[in-house]
Amino acid sequence: MKIGILGGGQLARMIALAGIPLGARFVVLDPSADAGATECADLVQGQYDDTAALDALAAQVDVVTYEFENVPQASARYLAQKVPVYPAADVLEVAQDRLNEKTLFNQLGIETPPFAPVSSLAELEAAVASIGLPAVLKTRTQGYDGKGQAVIKTADQLAEAWQSIGEVPAILEGFIQFDREVSMIAARNLNGDIRFYPVSENDHAGGILRVARARAGDPITPLAQDYTAKLMEHLNYVGVIAVEYFQRGDQLLANEFAPRVHNSGHWTIEGAECSQFENHVRAVANLPLGSTDPVGFGAMVNLIGDLPSADQILAIAHCHAHFYGKDPRPGRKVAHIGIRANTEAERESAITAANQLPGAKT
């Protein structure tokens, strides 16, 4: 089984590391010659809309998947004429557009923050009148990690916000108060089997995920599973998905989903029977899904813009190092620390120590 991945960054790298023991081989398509996945995957160097590159990829592989959701839909559809593509290109059409995404959530009975489409300053004014302030204006497409967003607190900020996001099709979302953000990582295979990981509880700073903790047995689990299953089944989803929710009391409000393995699920490498990366390979290769049961208490600390040495990470009990083969640059995710402990107290001690390292939150 040879698996093609659109994108050759750290997610592709971790997919390949998980899949090679299963007997899979990997080819990544990436514009960069030194993409991080190339240590464990062959490379087709090219742009994601380069037909010759897509042809070269398709000719070598049995199935194609992706490590990021901003793959051109046309490329996914083009590839799908030649080899199976999972998740299907239709999924990208929803995932790439915040308006489509939130509209689908509501159609499926999945609650969301209040939202309204915005394609002009006049529509922004109408949306604010309806939703109220504070609110967040987000581009419909291409935004991630807090980019392409503007928080609006007062009515005199509307024109500035509209300009700041580039006057492109957008969505206004009510700025809701929430208790915490959680994500549900789940895998679904061609047979329709679904496995849910324990809920991840996510701490952000500046719009970027910094720490994720596995919360096995969390009371919100049944609702998160129910919503996530509805979405996967509607999309006839194949692969690993990550759905982010704001929790308010016993209510979950869906924020967005990523049609891929996800940063908030990196703790599954050490902290679950079978990692999200391996389960993604199993799903797209049509193999039985692995157990998503927790193994002790897992967590993940992101290292962004700066790197400690491996020594510094490995000197902390319960910490595992995951470098991405990338040089540090401001704002760039360059590594993460995987944590697995037998008690919650040991996990929290490890997180506290990890958070002191260069690249971590503090």
Next chain:
Amino acid sequence: MKIGILGGGQLARMIALAGIPLGARFVVLDPSADAGATECADLVQGQYDDTAALDALAAQVDVVTYEFENVPQASARYLAQKVPVYPAADVLEVAQDRLNEKTLFNQLGIETPPFAPVSSLAELEAAVASIGLPAVLKTRTQGYDGKGQAVIKTADQLAEAWQSIGEVPAILEGFIQFDREVSMIAARNLNGDIRFYPVSENDHAGGILRVARARAGDPITPLAQDYTAKLMEHLNYVGVIAVEYFQRGDQLLANEFAPRVHNSGHWTIEGAECSQFENHVRAVANLPLGSTDPVGFGAMVNLIGDLPSADQILAIAHCHAHFYGKDPRPGRKVAHIGIRANTEAERESAITAANQLPGAKT
């Protein structure tokens, strides 16, 4: 950190898979163009005594290690003039020769089966007179997995045995009754820190390891640790070592050691905090050693000469697939099944089911 490995088979492959997340990169030297490790390591293709190939390897890496003990000592010594080599070439001088190995064990106070050197039929007769029958005649060098050995049950088999091993320098070992075979896998780094894994209990068939079980807390552990530490310290050992012992009552008789990661330690991938492969990388890269604590109940089932599909393996609860990228041939180790369960009963059920698969014991 770039690490060179002499040998590009499954052990090198699993070392590289464990080391890439630590930020290490790998180059293997192997005679074969399609060595199994090349999916996650660069290749220098060449014989192990090819000076040009050794030069090419040394020029690319910061440190060299090996995945098998029959590396030519001269090659290890040649490389050591250019880059650090761990374990040191001196270790090979002991590990490659059963007589040196057993003599050293006894020097260090480590018990062994009775043995005597044999370099002629006359010496074989004298050795049999001293040790008694049954006994095993083994070549001093190059034997593994039961090859280069002849069991002698009666005095009229001496000439035949001597011929069958090729009339080369040999060792006669008393054929002892033992309760079980165990191995101790341990890691030692440049600082002299040592970490011991739980004892592995090994089931063989036809001289080849078929199943290994982690036996955390086994009463024989302190003796196995004591012996293994004496050996590592005497050798100023850096890396992972595997020492095989026959157990008879509360006595351990050292059989041999392998200066490398070992088949009986493959269960550590799922069944220990930090696998033998990662700890070998950490040791040779001079990083802090990882915890060798067990995570539940680990085991390993070898697949030899035949392969089940990934489906068949993954359909069994608690089983993980590790293919080596090799085509099946009679007697060839082509994959193993890693098992990790929360109870001993679940582990045993998984072993029983795994043993039904093509390539397993039954």
